[in-house]
Amino acid sequence: QKEVEQDPGPLSVPEGAIVSLNCTYSNSAFQYFMWYRQYSRKGPELLMYTYSSGNKEDGRFTAQVDKSSKYISLFIRDSQPSDSATYLCAMSGGYSSASKIIFGSGTRLSIRP
Amino acid sequence: DVKVTQSSRYLVKRTGEKVFLECVQDMDHENMFWYRQDPGLGLRLIYFSYDVKMKEKGDIPEGYSVSREKKERFSLILESASTNQTSMYLCASSHPTNTEAFFGQGTRLTVV
Numbered sequence: 392q393k394e395v396e397q398d399p400g401p402l403s404v405p406e407g408a409i410v411s412l413n414c415t416y417s418n419s420a421f422q423y424f425m426w427y428r429q430y431s432r433k434g435p436e437l438l439m440y441t442y443s444s445g446n447k448e449d450g451r452f453t454a455q456v457d458k459s460s461k462y463i464s465l466f467i468r469d470s471q472p473s474d475s476a477t478y479l480c481a482m483s484g485g486y487s488s489a490s491k492i493i494f495g496s497g498t499r500l501s502i503r504p
Numbered sequence: 505d506v507k508v509t510q511s512s513r514y515l516v517k518r519t520g521e522k523v524f525l526e527c528v529q530d531m532d533h534e535n536m537f538w539y540r541q542d543p544g545l546g547l548r549l550i551y552f553s554y555d556v557k558m559k560e561k562g563d564i565p566e567g568y569s570v571s572r573e574k575k576e577r578f579s580l581i582l583e584s585a586s587t588n589q590t591s592m593y594l595c596a597s598s599h600p601t602n603t604e605a606f607f608g609q610g611t612r613l614t615v616v
Contacts, residue, residue, distance in 0.1 A: 496546030
């Protein structure tokens, strides 16, 4: 079993829809949770990160972490064609020289105009 | 603006060649990482380093080595390139809290 599971998609939704992207994980030591966006032929760029459980909002994006269920989500409101990309979740145990950042395999999202 | 720079965007090498991929960061980060990204497999960690001259194996270190002689520079070495090492290689750096990793643009390596 992978430490982090993410549905690869592809996911196709019409412009303006609310998008929900999700990851599950198995390691209860994870404390920091991140979402990255990756456009084709580019490196991933950090969208949001959260510490422990709870919600965090940034514009049209909301990240949720439920540590009791080992489940994290990214919601995109009023989705735009420019949101079409691959979205990767990532997580780590935090401050430790041996702490690695573990990534999900990514969900490919397409927003139809 | 934070920056992680990889020396090449595209690289074509022959089987058996020794290949160097260079990565430089200007954020004074202690941690640096090398990943490869393949369709359907996501990002897989090859090696990471948490300090100068320190390195740890990731999930797929076979066929690779790394060098970190200076804090800002982390090199990935393919000792003898093989066709199954054709991939997108991504370098990243982070603060020791590992809250955020910043990525370079990637090097698409093709081994023929």
